[in-house]
Amino acid sequence: MSSVYALLFILATLVLVLGLARKIVQYAKTPAPLKIPTTPAPVTRSGVVMRLFREVVLFESLFKSTKWTWIFSWMFHMGLFLVLARHVRYFIDPVWLPIELIQPFGKYAAFAMIAGLAGLLIRRIFVDRIRYISAPSDYLWLLLLIVIGMSGAMMTFVIHTDVVAVKQFFTGFWTFSGGDLPMDPILLVHLTLVAVLMLLLPFSKLLHIPGVFFSPTRNQVDNPREKRHLVEWARKLEDS
Amino acid sequence: MAGAEFKTPELSEFIEVPKLVEGTMEHITCFVAKPDHQEALGFPGEKVENWKEVAIDKMGDLLSRYRSFQVFMDACVKCGSCTDKCHYFLGTQDPKNMPVGRQDLLRKVYRRYFTFAGKYFPKLVGAEDLTEEIIDDWYSYFHQCSQCRRCSVFCPYGIDTAEISMAAREILDSIGVGQKYCNEIIGKVHKIGNNLGLPGPAIENTLEGLEEDVYDETEVAVKYPLDVKGADILLVTPSADFFAEPHVDGLIGYGKVFHEAGVSWTLSTTASEAGNFGMFIGSYENMRRVSLRIRQAALELGVKRIVFGECGHAWRIAYSFLNTLAGPFDFLDPDYPVPQHICEYTLNEIEKGTLELDKSENDEMSITFHDSCNVARASRMGDKPGGQFEIPRKVIKAVVNNYHDMEWDTIHERTYCCGGGGGILTDDLMEVRVKGAKPRMSAFKNVMEEKGVTHLAAICAICKSQFTKVFPYYGMDMFQIVSVHQLVSNAIVMNRKTPPEEAPGYGEDDDEE
Numbered sequence: 001m002s003s004v005y006a007l008l009f010i011l012a013t014l015v016l017v018l019g020l021a022r023k024i025v026q027y028a029k030t031p032a033p034l035k036i037p038t039t040p041a042p043v044t045r046s047g048v049v050m051r052l053f054r055e056v057v058l059f060e061s062l063f064k065s066t067k068w069t070w071i072f073s074w075m076f077h078m079g080l081f082l083v084l085a086r087h088v089r090y091f092i093d094p095v096w097l098p099i100e101l102i103q104p105f106g107k108y109a110a111f112a113m114i115a116g117l118a119g120l121l122i123r124r125i126f127v128d129r130i131r132y133i134s135a136p137s138d139y140l141w142l143l144l145l146i147v148i149g150m151s152g153a154m155m156t157f158v159i160h161t162d163v164v165a166v167k168q169f170f171t172g173f174w175t176f177s178g179g180d181l182p183m184d185p186i187l188l189v190h191l192t193l194v195a196v197l198m199l200l201l202p203f204s205k206l207l208h209i210p211g212v213f214f215s216p217t218r219n220q221v222d223n224p225r226e227k228r229h230l231v232e233w234a235r236k237l238e239d240s
Numbered sequence: 241m242a243g244a245e246f247k248t249p250e251l252s253e254f255i256e257v258p259k260l261v262e263g264t265m266e267h268i269t270c271f272v273a274k275p276d277h278q279e280a281l282g283f284p285g286e287k288v289e290n291w292k293e294v295a296i297d298k299m300g301d302l303l304s305r306y307r308s309f310q311v312f313m314d315a316c317v318k319c320g321s322c323t324d325k326c327h328y329f330l331g332t333q334d335p336k337n338m339p340v341g342r343q344d345l346l347r348k349v350y351r352r353y354f355t356f357a358g359k360y361f362p363k364l365v366g367a368e369d370l371t372e373e374i375i376d377d378w379y380s381y382f383h384q385c386s387q388c389r390r391c392s393v394f395c396p397y398g399i400d401t402a403e404i405s406m407a408a409r410e411i412l413d414s415i416g417v418g419q420k421y422c423n424e425i426i427g428k429v430h431k432i433g434n435n436l437g438l439p440g441p442a443i444e445n446t447l448e449g450l451e452e453d454v455y456d457e458t459e460v461a462v463k464y465p466l467d468v469k470g471a472d473i474l475l476v477t478p479s480a481d482f483f484a485e486p487h488v489d490g491l492i493g494y495g496k497v498f499h500e501a502g503v504s505w506t507l508s509t510t511a512s513e514a515g516n517f518g519m520f521i522g523s524y525e526n527m528r529r530v531s532l533r534i535r536q537a538a539l540e541l542g543v544k545r546i547v548f549g550e551c552g553h554a555w556r557i558a559y560s561f562l563n564t565l566a567g568p569f570d571f572l573d574p575d576y577p578v579p580q581h582i583c584e585y586t587l588n589e590i591e592k593g594t595l596e597l598d599k600s601e602n603d604e605m606s607i608t609f610h611d612s613c614n615v616a617r618a619s620r621m622g623d624k625p626g627g628q629f630e631i632p633r634k635v636i637k638a639v640v641n642n643y644h645d646m647e648w649d650t651i652h653e654r655t656y657c658c659g660g661g662g663g664i665l666t667d668d669l670m671e672v673r674v675k676g677a678k679p680r681m682s683a684f685k686n687v688m689e690e691k692g693v694t695h696l697a698a699i700c701a702i703c704k705s706q707f708t709k710v711f712p713y714y715g716m717d718m719f720q721i722v723s724v725h726q727l728v729s730n731a732i733v734m735n736r737k738t739p740p741e742e743a744p745g746y747g748e749d750d751d752e753e
Contacts, residue, residue: 023314030307033524035560038392038400039617040625040653055396065321065394073319073396123320128260130320132335133344135366137357138318203356204365208397211315216308217398222620224560225577228567233305237528 002169002181005191009173012198019202020210027214031231041222048221055218072119076145079113082106083152090167110153117146137204144193151190161187246671248713249331249678251685255650257324261333265675269376270383270668273418280427281526284416291415292370296353298414299346299407303354308403313350315397316340322391322401327656328384331675336381339391339401345377346408375417382408383419384672387520387662388613393653402662406522409663413521421666422517429530434479434513440466443512446482454492461738462499464491464507467541471506473498474538476558476579477549478514478701486723487704490550493725494582496732500596501589505547511537514554515701519561520663527557531565544572546579550723552612552700553661555581559619581621583632583699586728590638596733599641606642607727608684608693609633610707611655612700626652632699632724639731644691650683658698660706670709677710685714695722 042048054060059077062070086106089095121142124130155161161184168179181187200206213219230238275285288294303310322339324330329337336342344366351358351367358367368374387402412418428437438446447464454462465471475498481491498505511534518527538546546569548558558579563569569578577584589595609632621627629652637643650656659676687693698704698721707721 027307027311030304030310032307033305034564036308036400036403036618038389038398038653039620039628041620043623043625055398059396061394061398062319062321062396065325069319069321120319127320129257129323129335129338130318132260133318133320133323133338133340135318135364137365140364200357205314205317208315208317211311212397214307214311215315215398216311217392217400222625224563225579228563230564234524234528234564237525 001183002179005181005188006169006173008195009170009191012195016198016201023202023207024210027210031233032216032220033231033234035220035222035224035229036216037220037222038217039222041220043222045221048219052213052219056212068119069123072116072123074116075112076116076120079109079111079116079149080145082109083113083149090163090170091173093167093171107156110149110156114146114149114153117142117149121146141204141206144197148190148193148197151186151193154186155184155190159184159186246674248674251678251682251714253682253686255330255679255682258330258333260335262335265328265332265334265337265384265672266380268380268384268669268672270666271420272379273420273423277420277423277427278413278416278418280430281413281418281423281523283413283418283423287416291375291417294415295370295375295411296349298411299350300354302407302410303350306403306407308400309407311397312343312399312404313347313354316343316347316399317397319396321394321396322399325391325394326385326401327388327390327659327679328386328672328676331659331678332384332672336377337384339395339399342381342385343399343401343404345374345381346404349374375412375415378408379412379417382412383664383669384676385662386613386657386659386664386676388657389617390613390654390657393617405662406519408522409520410522413523418521419663421668422520422663426517426521426526426530429513429517429533433510433533435515435517436479436482438479438482438512440509443482443507443509447507450488450492450495454495455738455743458734459738459743460499460734460736461743462492462495462734464495465505466507467509468504468506469541471504471541471543473503473505473545473547474511474534474541474543475505475507475547475549475582476511476514476534476537476554477507477582478551478554479512480701480705481549482512484701484705485708486719486721486726487550487701489726489729490723491725493723493727493729493732494549496729496734497582497586497589497595497725500732500734500736501594502736506541506543508537508541510540514548514551514558516554516557517663519553519557524565527561528565531557531562534562535566535569538569539571545576546572547582547585548579549582550699550701550725552614552702554701555699556614556618559621581631582725583635584621586725587631587635587638590635596735597639597728597731598733599639599731601730602640602727603642605640605695605722605727606644606691606693607636607640607695607697607722608644608646608687608691609636609651609724610646610658610680610684610696610698610703611651612698612703613655613657613661615699616655617653636697636724636727639727642693644687644693646683646687650679656680656683658700658703658706659710661700661702665702665706673706674710674713677706677714681710681714681716684716695720697722697724697727699724
């Protein structure tokens with residue numbers, strides 16, 4: 001059984017990495033022929049870096065838009081970030097100091113994450129405008145993440161699993177030494193759903209993760225009068 | 241065509257988010273372009289037989305040429321942030337007028353033909369086959385978007401529905417289903433030089449008339465020159481400025497400013513249009529062709545600078561795209577940005593102290609300023625971000641005593657579109673225009689009631705035309721919309737007097753006419 005999971009995670013990691021890389025290459029290669037930053041926009045590269053930082057870390061545009069969605073999604077994403085950072089300890093030994101330091105926060109961040117997801121789900125069900133734009137997959141993603149979060153929190157706070165064995169299993173990946181996964185149902189549910197998430201991410205709306213960095217309305221410098229912006233296919237029009 | 245009968249929305253004190261009512265605007269279809277309008281722009285004259293393949297191929301082509309389109313198709317998480325931001329949704333309650341609702345009309349087809357999930361699990365991700373009904377929906381709802389970009393301000397990924405509606409219109413054009421309004425106008429620019437199809441002699445006549453009017457009023461011979469070689473400044477202004485009210489009062493104002501500043505300037509018959517509807521239909525090629533006329537005119541006339549008149553979408557293309565489409569402008573004076581906005585020019589003169597201004601000339605009015613969407617969210621003035629908000633206001637405040645802004649969440653980057661931008665300013669879309677104006681009308685009405693504002697000043701030809709038409713539906717007077725340079729024109733004191741021998745008509749026999 002452990003080897004099934006080992007294979008599953010090797011496959012999931014490959015799909016995630018290659019799938020994301022394929023999309024990132026596609027985004028990077030696709031030209032942006034015109035300057036279309038949503039203005040007012042930064043007039044320097046460093047200003048753009050700051051704008052993207054505020055967008056990615058603080059969700060600036062969402063904050064401008066609707067406070068409830070902002071609170072729920074920020075709780076979810078920041079919770080997820082801390083939880084993921086805490087999970088680094090299961091893959092490395094010795095554990096890096098910053099990861100040690102966030103351990104207590106990372107544990108409780110699970111609650112913020114679940115609460116945020118629950119808020120987003122409730123909003124999706126009860127606000128007529130958002131219900132209208134929701135496909136089945138939009139609900140399923142929220143449910144998937146909620147179950148991942150709850151199963152994880154269960155193992156942290158209620159029914160502990162043998163984390164030492166789990167760590168041996170995953171660190172074994174690097175050295176191909178492998179270990180045996182504890183056959184706890186909650187752990188298996190948790191890991192299965194995480195693998196599903198990794199497998200589907202590159203084919204889903206979760207592409208907003210790389211997408212935000214490539215969004216021309218956010219990542220372009222506002223300097224069209226000073227600097228001529230011309231992409232290859234547009235240059236060909238000039239030659240003809 | 242749009243039904244002639246519809247109810248003008250009632251204005252409320254606050255801009256409320258309405259309940260969804262599906263299909264309220266389904267019946268909207270604007271006139272379809274005739275074969276000769278289509279072919280003049282390089283599109284098929286009529287709906288092609290294999291429209292489905294052609295449309296999907298075109299979508300693929302655009303996905304590979306526009307990063308915005310590709311990323312925006314993928315990145316939406318359906319968070320709903322944009323759902324209450326579009327003035328057309330707020331005015332019509334139609335969920336397909338929510339930005340994401342509109343985008344999804346295209347996105348569901350994208351998912352079906354271009355994504356793994358949509359190919360194999362269409363129901364799960366809301367992917368759909370391209371059908372005749374979807375084409376009809378595209379035609380209807382992508383002509384209910386004014387490409388104002390308000391949604392893009394609030395999207396956590398910066399998804400801009402304007403980009404998506406441009407792509408949709410380009411796909412529609414590629415299968416031979418174009419919009420008459422836009423495509424006929426672009427054809428006129430290609431052929432004659434401006435949106436209104438005014439030939440050179442007509443412009444010349446108009447300008448002579450203006451010179452006489454201004455002389456009668458001020459006894460100063462302000463020139464409105466046309467095709468003058470060697471002038472310093474080429475002024476490119478929307479053709480509506482040549483005759484429509486209140487646009488023409490703005491043109492009179494530009495002339496007075498140039499006169500007092502003592503510079504030589506000229507208009508051009510071949511570049512007698514600032515607007516560029518090529519953007520509305522998403523066609524880089526057409527947009528470029530229209531832009532090149534300006535480069536050509538600047539070269540032929542040998543000017544040193546290019547200044548744009550009051551026009552919102554024109555300013556977007558001028559500021560953001562002109563250098564790309566028709567640059568480089570290394571033959572112009574490098575000391576000035578290319579191009580400059582007339583408000584940048586005028587404010588600079590005001591700050592230099594060249595202009596004497598008598599604010600009291602505008603005392604019978606109390607002014608508020610409407611930030612035109614494409615100036616506010618798609619361009620800049622001056623050298624600092626947000627200059628597009630500051631500079632026009634500084635110009636206005638220099639020429640009027642009574643000024644009040646509208647509510648903070650309806651101006652600057654959050655400004656509401658007039659309801660007529662992006663290729664919607666046509667009588668066959670009157671219902672869309674009136675309903676889409678609702679949020680702007682609410683904010684204007686509030687500032688009228690609370691601060692005693694009487695007039696709305698704008699720097700966009702489309703806004704001006706739209707408000708002139710729409711104000712009466714909301715119980716307001718069509719003359720409540722004014723040009724910013726109309727206010728300048730009222731206040732400017734003409735100090736550079738004309739010697740009698742330079743007055744128009746001097747030495748001519750009075751009986752001649």
